[in-house]
Amino acid sequence: xxxxxxxxxxxxxxxxxxxxxxxxxxxxxxxxxxxxxxxxxxxxxxxxxxxxxxxxxxxxxxxxxxxxxxxxxxxxxxxxxxxxxxxxxxxxxxxxxxxxxxxxxxxxxxxxxxxxxxxxxxxxxxxxxxxxxxxxxxxxxxxxxxxxxxxxxxxxxxxxxxxxxxxxxxxxxxxxxxxxxxxxxxxxxxxxxxxxxxxxxxxxxxxxxxxxxxxxxxxxxxxxxxxxxxxxxxxxxxxxxxxxxxxxxxxxxxxxxxxxxxxxxxxxxxxxxxxxxxxxxxxxxxxxxxxxx
Amino acid sequence: xxxxxxxxxxxxxxxxxxxxxxxxxxxxxxxxxxxxxxxxxxxxxxxxxxxxxxxxxxxxxxxxxxxxxxxxxxxxxxxxxxxxxxxxxxxxxxxxxxxxxxxxxxxxxxxxxxxxxxxxxxxxxxxxxxxxxxxxxxxxxxxxxxxxxxxxxxxxxxxxxxxxxxxxxxxxxxxxxxxxxxxxxxxxxxxxxxxxxxxxxxxxxxxxxxxxxxxxxxxxxxxxxxxxxxxxxxxxxxxxxxxxxxxxxxxxxxxxxxxxxxxxxxxxxxxxxxxxxxxxxxxxxxxxxxxxx
Numbered sequence: 292x293x294x295x296x297x298x299x300x301x302x303x304x305x306x307x308x309x310x311x312x313x314x315x316x317x318x319x320x321x322x323x324x325x326x327x328x329x330x331x332x333x334x335x336x337x338x339x340x341x342x343x344x345x346x347x348x349x350x351x352x353x354x355x356x357x358x359x360x361x362x363x364x365x366x367x368x369x370x371x372x373x374x375x376x377x378x379x380x381x382x383x384x385x386x387x388x389x390x391x392x393x394x395x396x397x398x399x400x401x402x403x404x405x406x407x408x409x410x411x412x413x414x415x416x417x418x419x420x421x422x423x424x425x426x427x428x429x430x431x432x433x434x435x436x437x438x439x440x441x442x443x444x445x446x447x448x449x450x451x452x453x454x455x456x457x458x459x460x461x462x463x464x465x466x467x468x469x470x471x472x473x474x475x476x477x478x479x480x481x482x483x484x485x486x487x488x489x490x491x492x493x494x495x496x497x498x499x500x501x502x503x504x505x506x507x508x509x510x511x512x513x514x515x516x517x518x519x520x521x522x523x524x525x526x527x528x529x530x531x532x533x534x535x536x537x538x539x540x541x542x543x544x545x546x547x548x549x550x551x552x553x554x555x556x557x558x559x560x561x562x563x564x565x566x567x568x569x570x571x572x573x574x575x576x577x578x579x580x581x582x583x584x
Numbered sequence: 585x586x587x588x589x590x591x592x593x594x595x596x597x598x599x600x601x602x603x604x605x606x607x608x609x610x611x612x613x614x615x616x617x618x619x620x621x622x623x624x625x626x627x628x629x630x631x632x633x634x635x636x637x638x639x640x641x642x643x644x645x646x647x648x649x650x651x652x653x654x655x656x657x658x659x660x661x662x663x664x665x666x667x668x669x670x671x672x673x674x675x676x677x678x679x680x681x682x683x684x685x686x687x688x689x690x691x692x693x694x695x696x697x698x699x700x701x702x703x704x705x706x707x708x709x710x711x712x713x714x715x716x717x718x719x720x721x722x723x724x725x726x727x728x729x730x731x732x733x734x735x736x737x738x739x740x741x742x743x744x745x746x747x748x749x750x751x752x753x754x755x756x757x758x759x760x761x762x763x764x765x766x767x768x769x770x771x772x773x774x775x776x777x778x779x780x781x782x783x784x785x786x787x788x789x790x791x792x793x794x795x796x797x798x799x800x801x802x803x804x805x806x807x808x809x810x811x812x813x814x815x816x817x818x819x820x821x822x823x824x825x826x827x828x829x830x831x832x833x834x835x836x837x838x839x840x841x842x843x844x845x846x847x848x849x850x851x852x853x854x855x856x857x858x859x860x861x862x863x864x865x866x867x868x869x870x871x872x873x874x875x876x877x
Binding site: 314315318319321322325326329330332333335336339347348350351352354396397398400401403404405406407408409410411413416419420422423424425426427429430431432433434435436437438453454456457462470474477478481487488490512515516518519522523534535537538547550553554557560561564565567568569572575576 | 587589590591593594596597598600601603604605607608610611612613614615616618619622672676679680682683686690692693694695696697698699700701702703704705707708709711712716717718719722723750753754758762811812814815818819833836837840841846849850853856857860861864
C-alpha cells in the first residue's frame with residue numbers, strides 16, 4: 292500500500308493548515324480515479340442496458356451508451372424474461388417496506404416495555420431478544436422453510452416478511468435512545484395522570500422521529516437486498532423479488548442470455564436503494580454508525 | 585443503566601413485548617431447536633421415518649473431506665474479502681481526509697455500491713468477466729491471458745472475492761472517513777510543529793487512533809463474508825468449479841435444498857450457529873470495551 296505523500300513541504304505546518312499545492316491535486320486525482328474504478332461495473336451495466344444484443348455478444352462491447360434505452364427498459368418492465376420486471380419491483384417494494392415498518396413497530400413496542408416497565412421475566416425476555424442476534428436466516432434455512440410451508444405461506448408476502456421481521460438490533464437501538472430521554476418527561480406525564488400508551492404516542496414517538504427515519508433507511512435496504520430467503524420460498528415467478536429474480540433470467544442451457552434486458556433489470560434493481568441512500572445520506576450514515584455500535 | 589421512573593402495571597408491558605417474542609419464538613427459536621434436533625437423525629431412504637444417530641452426522645461431517653475443504657475455503661474467502669475491502673477503503677479515506685473541498689462529493693459517489701445487493705453485484709461482475717461476452721475477460725484475452733473462472737478454481741475465487749468486497753469498500757470507507765475526521769486536528773498540528781512528517785504522523789498518531797474502528801471493521805467484514813455473500817456465490821459460480829467457492833453457508837443450502845440431505849444440512853446449521861455465537865460474543869465483548877474508551 293502506498294500512501295498519498297505530497298511533495299515534501301518545507302514548512303509542514305503551513306502544509307497541514309492550508310492544504311494546497313501539488314499534493315492536493317494528486318489527492319483529487321487519486322479520488323477521481325478511485326471513484327471511476329468503483330463506478331465502472333455500474334457504468335458498464337448501464338451501457339449494456341442501452342445497446343442491442345448483437346453489440347454485446349460480439350465483444351468488445353461499446354463503452355458509451357447506445358440508443359436502445361427506452362426499448363430495453365420497456366421490454367424489461369412490461370415483458371421481462373419469466374415475469375415482467377414491474378411485478379418483481381412491486382414484490383420487492385412490498386417486502387422491503389413490510390420488513391422495515393414491521394421491524395420498527397415491534398422494536399419500538401418491546402423497547403418501550405423494557406425501558407419503562409418492571410415486569411416479571413423482564414431479564415429473560417431481554418436475553419431472548421438478544422440471542423436472536425446470533426440466528427441469521429442463513430443458519431436456520433431448512434427448519435424455517437418447513438415452518439413457512441406448514442403455515443401455507445410459501446409464495447406469499449407474509450412468508451417473505453415475517454421470518455425476517457424480528458430484530459434485536461432495532462430493539463437495542465431504541466432502548467439506547469429511550470435511556471437518554473430525560474426521566475422528568477415520564478415523571479411529568481405520570482403526575483398528570485397520562486396513561487403509559489399516551490406518553491408513548493404523544494412524547495416518545497415524536498422524539499424518536501430521527502432515529503426511526505435513520506433506521507428505516509437501513510432496514511429498507513436490508514429488506515430490498517434479501518436474496519436467499521426469497522429464492523427459497525418463492526417458486527412462483529409472480530412472487531419473485533427483483534434481486535433474486537435476476538438470476539432466474541439467465542437461461543439454464545447453452546442459450547445466450549438476453550443481456551440488455553438483464554442489465555436493464557440490474558439497473559432497475561439498484562435504483563430504489565441507491566435513491567434512498569443518496570437522498571437520505573446524512574440519516575443513512577447516522578443510522579449505519581448507530582446500528583453498528 | 586436503569587431508568588428511575590417506571591410506569592405501573594405488568595400486563596401492558598407483556599402485551600407490548602409479545603409481538604417480538606412471538607415472532608422470535610416461531611421463526612428463530614423453534615427453527616434453531618429443530619436444526620439441533622434434526623442434526624441427531626438421518627431420514628431413511630424413503631423419507632418415511634427418522635433414525636437416531638446421535639452425533640453421527642457431526643462425526644461424518646468432520647471426516648468429510650468436502651466439508652473440511654469448505655471450512656478452509658470459507659476462511660480464505662473471508663480473509664481475502666476483508667483485506668480487499670478494507671485496504672482500498674482506508675487508502676481512499678486517508679486521501680479524502682486531506683481534502684477540504686470536495687470530500688463530501690467523493691463520499692456521495694463512493695456510497696453507491698453499498699446500496700447494490702450482493703446478488704446484483706455478482707451479476708455486474710459476472711457480466712464483466714463472462715467468458716463469452718465479458719469486456720474485461722476480452723481485454724485480458726487480448727493481452728494473452730486466457731480468463732476462465734468457469735474452469736479455473738483460483739480465478740473463480742478471485743472473482744467472488746472482488747465482487748463481494750466491492751460494495752464493502754463503500755461501507756468501510758464511510759467508517760474510516762468518519763474516524764479520520766474525528767482525529768483531533770490539534771494533535772496532528774502539534775506533531776507537525778514538532779517536525780513529524782506525514783508518514784511519521786500517520787504511523788504514530790493516526791493509525792493508533794484508528795485502531796478501534798479498524799478492529800470493529802475487521803469483525804464486521806468477517807461476519808459479512810461468512811453470512812451475507814451467498815448471493816454473490818450463487819449468481820457467479822454456484823459454488824464451483826469443483827466446490828472451490830463453496831463456503832459454509834452455501835453448503836448448507838446446497839446439501840439441504842439441492843441435495844435433500846436434511847440430517848447433514850441440519851448438523852451444518854448447528855455448526856454455523858456455534859460460529860455465529862462465537863463471533864457475536866467476540867463482537868460484543870469488543871464493543872463493550874469500545875464504549876469505555
